[in-house]
Amino acid sequence: MEPTLPSNRDDALAAPPSTATTSLADPPKAGAGPDSASPSGSPVGRRIVLGMIGLGAVGVLVGRQAQEAITSTVSATVPGLGSIVPAAGGFRIYTVTGGYPAMDRADYRLDVTGNVTTPLSLTMADLADLPQTSMTKDFQCVTGWRVDDVLWSGVLLSDVLAAAGASTTSSALRFFSFDGAYTESLTMEQALRDDVLVATSMFGEPVTREHGGPVRLYVAPMYGYKSLKWMSGIEVVDEVVPGYWEVRGYDIDAWVGASNGRDDEPIA
Amino acid sequence: MDATTSPSPDTRIARFSRAERWVHRSITVLMIVLIATAAALYFPDISVLVGNRPIVSNIHVIAGFLLPIPLILALASRAFRQDAGLLNRFTAQDWTWLRSRDRRSGRIPVGKFNAGQKLNAAFSMGSIIIMLATGSIMFFNAWFPDDIRTGATFVHDWLTLAIVVVVVGHTYKALMDADARTGMRTGHVSARWAAREHSQWAEEQRLGG
Numbered sequence: 001m002e003p004t005l006p007s008n009r010d011d012a013l014a015a016p017p018s019t020a021t022t023s024l025a026d027p028p029k030a031g032a033g034p035d036s037a038s039p040s041g042s043p044v045g046r047r048i049v050l051g052m053i054g055l056g057a058v059g060v061l062v063g064r065q066a067q068e069a070i071t072s073t074v075s076a077t078v079p080g081l082g083s084i085v086p087a088a089g090g091f092r093i094y095t096v097t098g099g100y101p102a103m104d105r106a107d108y109r110l111d112v113t114g115n116v117t118t119p120l121s122l123t124m125a126d127l128a129d130l131p132q133t134s135m136t137k138d139f140q141c142v143t144g145w146r147v148d149d150v151l152w153s154g155v156l157l158s159d160v161l162a163a164a165g166a167s168t169t170s171s172a173l174r175f176f177s178f179d180g181a182y183t184e185s186l187t188m189e190q191a192l193r194d195d196v197l198v199a200t201s202m203f204g205e206p207v208t209r210e211h212g213g214p215v216r217l218y219v220a221p222m223y224g225y226k227s228l229k230w231m232s233g234i235e236v237v238d239e240v241v242p243g244y245w246e247v248r249g250y251d252i253d254a255w256v257g258a259s260n261g262r263d264d265e266p267i268a
Numbered sequence: 269m270d271a272t273t274s275p276s277p278d279t280r281i282a283r284f285s286r287a288e289r290w291v292h293r294s295i296t297v298l299m300i301v302l303i304a305t306a307a308a309l310y311f312p313d314i315s316v317l318v319g320n321r322p323i324v325s326n327i328h329v330i331a332g333f334l335l336p337i338p339l340i341l342a343l344a345s346r347a348f349r350q351d352a353g354l355l356n357r358f359t360a361q362d363w364t365w366l367r368s369r370d371r372r373s374g375r376i377p378v379g380k381f382n383a384g385q386k387l388n389a390a391f392s393m394g395s396i397i398i399m400l401a402t403g404s405i406m407f408f409n410a411w412f413p414d415d416i417r418t419g420a421t422f423v424h425d426w427l428t429l430a431i432v433v434v435v436v437g438h439t440y441k442a443l444m445d446a447d448a449r450t451g452m453r454t455g456h457v458s459a460r461w462a463a464r465e466h467s468q469w470a471e472e473q474r475l476g477g
Contacts, residue, residue, distance in 0.1 A: 041359035045390040052394030056423050060402060063419025093312040100316045144418045210316045262414055 091139070091147055093210045096244055101179040101230050105206070105214045110160075110198070114174075114236035117165030124214060127200055130155040130163060135195060135220065138267050140256045142223040146264070152218050153201040158192045160234065168192070172240040175217055176233035184217065184228040184243035185252065188236075195220035195267075198231070220267050222254040280456040281473050283380075287345035292452055294338040299435065301331040306428060332403050335396055354380050355389040361468075362386065377468035388438060395431050399424060 059066070093100075105124050112120040120126075134153040140146045161168075173191050175184040190196065197218040199207060207213035212229025219226040225245040246252045251259040257266040284292075305328035308318040318324060342348040362383035365376045381389075405412050405420035412420070442449055447461035462470035 041357035041362065043356050044358035044362075045356035045386055045393070048387070048390035049394040049397065052391070053397055056394075056398035056401065056427070059423035059426075060405070060416060060419035063422030064415045067418065067422045091312065092310070093315045095315075095319060095321055100319060144414070144421060210312055264414075 091211070092141070092143075092145060095229075096179065096182050100210055101177070102209055103178060103214060103230065103232075108214050108232075110215055110231065111233045112160060112164040112166070112236075113233065115167040115170040115238070116161075116236055117167075118163075120160075120164045122160075124200070127155055127198065127215065131159050133159075133197060135197065137195065137220045139218075139224055139227070140264050140267060142225060142250060142254070142260050142262065151201075151203050152197055152199050152220075153204070154197045154199040154215070154218070156194060157196045157198055157217070157234075158194070160198050161191065161236070164236075166236045170236045170238055172237050174233075174235040174237055174241050175228045175231060175243070176235070177212075177228055177230040178232035179230050182228060182230065182244050183241075184226055185240045185246065186219065186226070187240060187253075190219070190222075190253075193221070219254075221256060223250075223256055223260060223262075225250060226254045279459040281459055281462050281470070282455060283451045283457045283462075284351075284455045285345060285347035286455065287342050288348050288351065289452060289455055291338045291342045291348065295335065298331050298335050298338075302328060302335070303432065303435070305331065310425075310428075329403070329407055332400065336400060339396070351380070352389075355386050358383065358386060374464060374467055377471075378466045379472075380466060380469040382466070384441075388434065391434055395427060395434075398427055399431075402427075 108124050110120070110122040110127065112122070132153060133156045134151065136149050136151050138146055138148050139150050161173075168188060171188050173186050173188065175186070177183065186196070197220070199216050199218040200214065201207060202211055207216055212227075212231070215231050217226070217228040217231050226243075228243075240252060242252055253259060255266070256262075257264045305324050308314050308324045309321070309328060315321065359379070361376060361378075365371045365378065366383045366387075368376060371382075402420040402424040405416060406424065409417050442452075445465075447457055448465070451457040451461075459470065459474075462473065
């Protein structure tokens, strides 16, 4: 304690004249020492705050490019890190209900109903017996994130519809989730595209519960909310019935880059 | 030292006013809520466990908008404004303290706040402003173009990482120092602790009465 006192005093005496002037103009308040009464030193705290705000503003302006650079670097160098490090290309998991519905693969059924010649109730084994299709395509969320090069496998929706003898003169389809809340829609023309899949596998593994397993829809050319999760029913109908997100303001025809006011690169 | 002016080691010195402690407590509760809900929104494994995403996201947004309010209200307190002024100002001593290896030895006299506490305060202030701004862009997303929304998400996500590191450091330092915690809990610290950790401040308190 003692050795510090002299140096303390020296500092006070050696203080720049401006400090002394301020001290005189603004007399020390009771209970406060000479140094705490008048501001001494430079306002570094304020500079740090202003500097951070400046950096933050730059970050907002160039964030999109920075995020893309980080995503490609991280996914190329450390696969799997994407789920830990921000903005490094991982999926973000959404659910419209309180929880994440679970379904035993043995109990799973996909009902195909409506304007069909043969209503179906497909088990996982039935789906595996239908022609299998794989595609490696991006998944683009309407909130901005995108996961590149996801390997999707399953049965083309058009093959499922053919198996049920769906009326191709019907103009639309409804999709139901076993979570009891999530619904989606497609026109028949959209449903028959060769990049719309009843997906049973992602990244070469069975679709997990949080990704919408055991069976989910994958509508490649459209924003993620069209790719219904936990799919349990397909109904062939005469007109489009807007799905869960569409009654909440999102576009029914959700083409990536040409809907919802967004300009993302379309999924090739 | 003169025996009559030398403080007894058990003397209590006023360090934080009621308003300051109230601000600290409010910010603590809100930060815990924000970090917990952020984790539930961000990490898929936790998302699956917690579910109820719309509720979690609403709690996060409400806590976020509440965060600056204690600070704004506290501006009415003179003690808060004075301490904010002290935290803002860096003296030559602060730079020496930051650079020295033996900054904890007490060789370099420290005022009411050491340079680390000043850096933490500035970082916290800047972070609150940036998180509030980028969070608002994400919340009122219809008013902003795509690129700005994506950029705001980018800044919000990465700054979260930095904030968690700093909050963990702050909590660790507090856990290591029971007297410092007492100071924030009761508003008073022992003269012995003040002399050890904030010798210059302790001296000012002694001289100022």
